[in-house]
Amino acid sequence: MQELFEAHGVKPRQARTITENIIMAEMRGVPSHGCSRIFTHYLTMIKNQVFSLESKPVRKRITPFLTVYDGNNGFGHVSSYMAMRDSIRLSEKRGFTVVSVVNSTHFGIAS
16 A cells, blocks of 8 residues: 555655554554545545655744644645644643644644
8 A cells, every 4th residue: 555655646655544444443443534435535645746755844943842744735644644743742841732733734644
């Protein structure tokens, strides 16, 4: 599955994150956001240039406890995963954090 996304221009690291999210949807019993979406949604969106394949999420620290990620119209899977990892890391240091993602696209199972 990862190779399929890469064949359509998705960067390997992003393709891996997307693939892991799709597999997780299947494993959690949410097939509506799993493998059935690859051809009917994701590859169609790539073909129609809905997703920006060149974008990278950008972190904007607002306060020590608040971070906003700008997804730059990339895959929601990627920007949300980065935000989640950052939130966990910061929460371990500070006790809690608030992380938000803006300007992003569909995020699979979390939508």
